[in-house]
Amino acid sequence: MTTPLRNRITRLIAAFATVFAIALPSATLGADTQFDKMRAKIAAFVADKMEKLGGSRIVYKVDTDGLRAAAVTDLRDDVYKTLREGRIAFSGLAIRDGGVDVKIADAKGREQLTRKLGSAAEGLPAHAFTVTDGGDGLIRLAPTDAASAERLRDLVEDSVAMIEQRLKDAGVKLASVQVDGPDRIRIFLPGVMEAEHVTAIFARKVKVGFRLIDLSMSAEQAQSGAPPAGTEVLLGFKDRLPYLVARDSALEGDDISYAGPGFTSDTKEPIASFRFNGRGTRRFAHITAENVGKPFAIVLDDKVISAPVIREPITGGSGQIAGNFTLEEANSVAMLLRAGSLPGRLGLVEQQVVQPATKP
Template sequence: MPTHALAVTDAGDGLTRLAPTDAASAARLRDLVEDSIAMIEQRLKDAGVTLASVQPEGTDRIRIFLPGMMEPERITAIFARKVKVSFRLIDVTMSAEQAQSGTPPAGTEVMFGFKDKLPYLVKASALDGDDISYAGPGFTSDTKEPIASFRFNGRGTRRFAHITAENVGMPFAIALDDKVISSPVIREPITGGSVQISGNFTLEEANSVAMLLRAGSLPGRLGPVEQQVIQPAAKP
């Protein structure tokens, strides 16, 4: 946090108190509302809900208008869902097609690709998304292909470095819920904590993937304040 965003006061007994300024708190709340609106819009789109209007209301509320939606409990379930991000090694002892028609190795399961729809035989999660500290869309430096990139925190960086060092030459899957969004081969230990995901994404898809990586759950803790179902007026 920038130093100008903190108020410094004397707490007595040789102690100094640091607290966010009112301006910094207001800016943080605005950012939280904006991120929440973006995530809500993406969740609605992924659920096939169209014609939705999501707008800020006041400083700390969001109004969602859903024309034609007569199932408010369905919308509540959409927002309650937490997206699970996982990093899984791919089992190469058997093809995914063989696993589908036979008995897969213990501790594995078949997942399908986000775009290619192909089956992948993956092992149990080696690392989850709780240690992701940043994610955003971008472009490759050579082909300018849209990508999603992310960065681990200190703990995630150490764990990912260990996993990649132990499995050089092996493919691994980056999955959102039960969909594999990328399946790169580990070429060398990744020790810096920064990762790029490519998958023939459009820019919109790269932004969507980055958003889900950045906030598996909604950025802020949201709760319903008011809910109304408005019936169309009968014609006279």
């Protein structure tokens, strides 16, 4: 069973368990059969409740044009970063007609660029790209159709996870979140007759920030007295310990292009890994270079997830977040990192209140 499918089935089991208990399908059934049967049972149960109780039906659509534009912008930033780091002479770097154009007179420079970009995208299907020779040193790079489809699937999957988590946080016990086609998500909420209150939950943006930690006084002193100007005390995600951090983020989560769970290579401890786009990579390199030896806080929704010390400038554009996580917690942190800009990628298509069926 693939990990994404396992995650979907796990969420379906959890969602179904909130309404009534079921027996899990036989282990001899295929993963697809399990998923389809669970989805059908949940849909049928919720449809029955919608008919009896009435409720809200909400439909969201992913902004596919914005998603592709963001992918092309990320590719342009990666091209620029690779050219600068490799000291490759170039001109005319620009986004044009859904791709990235750049002119490199030296054939070795063109080969070096495509090789390094290809190596960075290896193992990341959503970052695959094509290279077209335009002649006279001009090359054109563009995300492949398969990469665009992969990004769309990832975004829809993340959106479903975000919607389910926020419904759970809001205390909604009975709901069904269903993928409808490649880019739409339908939400059924039996008994909920004020749909606008639910859509307001999804409109809230997850706040992801990288903030410097203030060492001018202890967090405990700041709690009992007055914290320095421009700072505030936040609590840790797991340890609930206080941290004195800058109010303003040195870097926002909008520049995170990838995040996922993983394990450390030595202790096999669950972690959340992340990667910045080109703009975020440059900013993160600058921040870490200026603050070597100092701690900084990775903050999600005003909770400190991790507070590592910057050992050296981080120029590669990627990092890891460790915090004595379980694998489930590491996956949740990664999902929240990805979800920072999700509300801006979802458009409300339909918001309808369904009245209960009239009794005969």
